[in-house]
Amino acid sequence: MSAPETAPEATDDPPATGSSTGTGTGTAYDAHFRVWRGDIEGGELTDFTVEVNEGEVVLDIIHRIQATQAPDLAVRWNCKAGKCGSCSAEINGRPRLLCMTRMSVFSRTDTITVTPLRAFPVVRDLVTDVGYNYAKAREVPAFVPPEGLGPGEYRMRQEDVGRSQEFRKCIECFLCQDTCHVVRDHEENKRPFAGPRFLMRVAELDMHPLDAAEDEGLDRKSAAQEEHGLGYCNITKCCTEVCPEGIRITDNALIPLKERAADRKYDPLVWLGNKIRRRTT
Structure with a gap:
């Protein structure tokens, strides 16, 4: 596809007043x-x-x-x-x-x-063709239910519910995926990079207090970095700016996920704590 031309970005200026050039109704x-x-x-x-x-x-x-x-x-x-x-x-x-x-x-x-x-x-x-996005969605492992709890037995603090509820407002419009320059300007990045919408999904699952992924040997923070390309994101906030649901993708999902991934990989105390926990479980 040849790159289509674009006009200057729209502003929020009100429409010009004056006589109508349409049907003569004054509004058309x-x-x-x-x-x-x-x-x-x-x-x-x-x-x-x-x-x-x-x-x-x-x-x-x-x-x-x-x-x-x-x-x-x-x-x-x-x-x-x-x-x-x-x-x-x-x-x-x-x-x-x-x-x-x-x-x-x-x-x-x-x-x-x-x-x-x-x-x-x-x-x-x-x-x-937005099939790229659905392919990336399938690469994110689903929520892992906690062992020993059946349907209707999940209990969470309201603050934890509210934190992840923001991300569930996503309507899968993929505007954030489209505006992300990592995807938009570099076709070769589509293979290693999930994009903001699906890194947000990883962040949502990682902060879910009932997700038992680690009990199954799945480290969502490491997966975000090594499998979903979290390091490609340089937090320009362009994804947040175009989200029609007003989700603060960068501030509330991507930056915290980056911090947790960095802690897991580079903080010696976190590393030692994980080693000790694995030995005792």
């Missing part, structure tokens, strides 16, 4: 969209002039383009409520959900450029 106007059309072999940005009405989001406009000008335009979407993560794309170069980006954040004179997620192969138009 005509906007200039540039939408990437093509497939894995290549493509280009196509210009559209399309009506925008009050309260609409970018996904509404993409649907209107489909209905009136480009019926073969491919776009992935499902819930239109910001909860399924399907309609991920890049709007003026920034990874966003099409259904959660209101047209009111743009000026009426802006050219709005919509392109597919740059980190993943294009299937067609705005639809990308």
Whole structure:
């Protein structure tokens, strides 16, 4: 795929006021969209002039383009409520959900450029192959139930529940994976690096007080570093900035996981304590 062009990033400026250039209702106007059309072999940005009405989001406009000008335009979407993560794309170069980006954040004179997620192969138009993410998900060992406890017998402190609950808000939109420059700019890193979404999953399991992974010989901290590429992350916080659920991926998951992994590997007291514990169990 040839790299699609991008326009300057959108601002939160209110739409320009003045007479409508659309239907004459005073609220509708005509906007200039540039939408990437093509497939894995290549493509280009196509210009559209399309009506925008009050309260609409970018996904509404993409649907209107489909209905009136480009019926073969491919776009992935499902819930239109910001909860399924399907309609991920890049709007003026920034990874966003099409259904959660209101047209009111743009000026009426802006050219709005919509392109597919740059980190993943294009299937067609705005639809990308995000199979990389599901492959990485399968590489993270699941929660290990504690021995001797059955369903309904788990007990946790509320603070531990709250800490991991933040990470469970993830809607699998993969915007964090797309914006992570380790994945986005270096194709060769996709094999050794899980990306922020799945390092966050490792962190969630590692801090879970009932996870009995170590009893089964699984060291999640070491696995994060040696198998999932934790060291590739240089905590730029770009993943946190694009998360539509407001999860503090870097501060609450990746940095603490890095600290615990470093302690496990380099702190002599932690190393000695682990050795003693293994001998006594």
